[in-house]
Amino acid sequence: MNNERRVSLALTSTPMILIYVMVVFCVIAAIRQPAFLSPATLINLCRAGIFTMCFAICEMVVIISGGIDVSFPAIGCVAMYVPMYMYNNGMGVDSVFFFFGVAILIGLAFGILNGVLVAILKLPPLIATLATSSVASGGLIMLLGTREFTTLPPSLDWLYSINLLTYTDPATGFKYPLTILFLVPVILCIVVALVLRYTMLGRGLYAIGGDKNAARVAGFNVKKLQFTAYIFCSVMASATAMMYTTLMHSSTTTALMGEEMIIIAACVVGGCRLTGGHGSVGGTILGVLLITLVQNNLNMLGVPTSWQIFAVGLVLLLGAVLSSIQAKRIEKLGKI
């Protein structure tokens, strides 16, 4: 392939098109609403993207390994609700370690359950995690009721109050703080990207997502890798859920329910293939950015917020069409 073809392919690759769409979106928003260009927009975007980003990385790892996990919102709800419930009923200590520790243990337990269902019992991942989701969500409501905790314990309140930086709008005097928890998705992205690219564990996840049988023949421990993916997803989603409680001052049994579809969509827009073996941290970041941008700044374009779901739908459609066109283009290039 000559260099010109290479460049033209790179310029029209899916990530580049996502970037173009985002740039166009921002330019239009900036023309209609000069306030869009304020640093406040960026800070809001970062805040709004924290959860989506963390969840998307979790889901991406499972999708790369050839599976899918629709149970993380339900597991997250259990993980955010149970520690708060314990605390409010006099069981437990007021410590960041307690809240996050219990959340992570809960995530670990459900991650192992998903691993057993998928890797050992060989259930289809969609059905297995759907079952886990119902069991987790239903069990929580059945055993612990449906309260809503809106007051944070002092330790979490302390965590909430630490900011990385605060921007004060010179015109209005409004303060826009960026929480320290923003570092979590940043570090997560870096670590996961490095693990996926530079460790046998990471390459193993791609390998089992590409061809399980070939991976077995090559000597990869397929079951162990599947367990790793599901446990990582649940544990990280549980910690993210506790971050949600901290930042939103709210812990309910259903706060995250329904999130799975938009997260999976963000992964797919970012280049993950649901058949497994494909996906990257960079692509997923782009997918999350685009969806977060559209979700939070539609009003800047002068589009009513009631159009939000519709607009997100359009973004998904764009992602799906893009990957299908890309696949056709590659096919046209012919086999080598």
Add this chain to the structure above:
Amino acid sequence: MADEVFLKLVGIKKSFGGVHALQGVDLEIRKGEIHCLAGENGCGKSTLIKAISGVHIPDEGSIRIDGEEMKNMKPMDAINRGIQVIYQDFAVFPNLTVAENIALNGELKDGVKRVSWRQIHKVAAEAMARVGVKIDPDIRLERLSVANKQLVAICRAIMNDARLLILDEPTTALTAREVESLWDIIRSLKEKGIAIMIVNHKLDEIYQIADRLTILRNGSNISTGAISEYDQERFTKDMTGRDIVQQKYQPAENKEEVLKVENLTRQGSFENVSFTLYKGDVLGITGLLGSGRGEIGEALFGLAPAQSGKIWLNGKEISIQSVSDAIRNEIGYVPEDRLTQGLFMDRSIRDNTIAASIRSYLKRGKLDEREMEEATERWIREIDIKAPSTRPPVRTLSGGNAQKVVIAKWLNTDPKLFILDGPTVGVDIGAKAEIHSILHDLASRGIGIIVISDDLPELVQNCNRILVMKDGRPSGILDNSIDEVSLGKMLIGA
């Protein structure tokens, strides 16, 4: 050196729940020789490979590598002794790059935890240099042709200090030119002292490459010897255990037209194709890949309809613009890739047999179970599909039997014209002969038969007329007095 024995099997027996897959096989592989293993489906070839590679532990018999007795050999022991198997699916990763596919397995075996991309590229470049292939190491495997995927698998095997390379039916999905270059690579590996065992059942290919040949039948080795000791007759007899008389097909003279095609053209595929098919004729269409041979079949079945030209079927002019036009005119079509295009692999023989004629079993909104069952049983009997009942999924059948199910599917529609693209690809000798006699029988009953194939011996034996395509144009219609060699020359235009 050439006569030193690397691997010696004596009296290998293996049973699975009462089925004797191997009943005492002796085999000797010498260092640096190319040894072909031939036999029909179910003769025990794959069990034997698995015994050699340590996947199955034999019930009886001894395996010696380099003179050393191997007891309870495990896959890892075999690999450490330098035995590498390349299975038909290659066990490669479609989503990873060429370099990674070549190097990853070795790194994994060495217990490497951190991946060094520089090391991976180095290993891959070394392996490709040793085997003598050049493929862009950064390209993903899903973009490669079957031939190149196979080369990647060979590179990977070589990296693990292979001393015996076993290839399981390596040529089934390759074009003639790709087979040639595979043979070149195999010969260069032989030069390096690596023993090669190739499972194959195409005699012409075995002649091209093998030093020695072992024929397996019903779990026993029937004969072993230098390739020069075998001719077509002995090969066929040892393979099947019966004499298959190979006589050229010659129908009785008949001037009754079944199909007439005039100036059929589809831009970019073929131009001005004209021919007439008389009652009793089996017409062969051949040509190199891309010559338009397959496209003519697709046009007649409406998959990629012709843009101009005329078609008469049994004296009536018809127009075929879609598959449903073709089916309405009672045309049947067996595609080249029957596994993905012609069969529902996980459904039963019955479901597949009635798949193209299901409408005729719809009585008052219900499918007539009994009639469907009877029809399927009739075809199982008539064309001798080897199956215990109408129930087993097609996936469980051998290649030859699966192909018979595709044929049954179309016969059940009672076709006037029957087009088969590569009807015996992946089918062993015995079943091949049966399929051919089914086709001859159909032709004599007045059904027009078109066989599209690049298997020249098959065409010369079974078609009484052969249309040769070159670059989208017909370059001649021959009768079957031509021999394979001159036909082959005509294909490449020499």
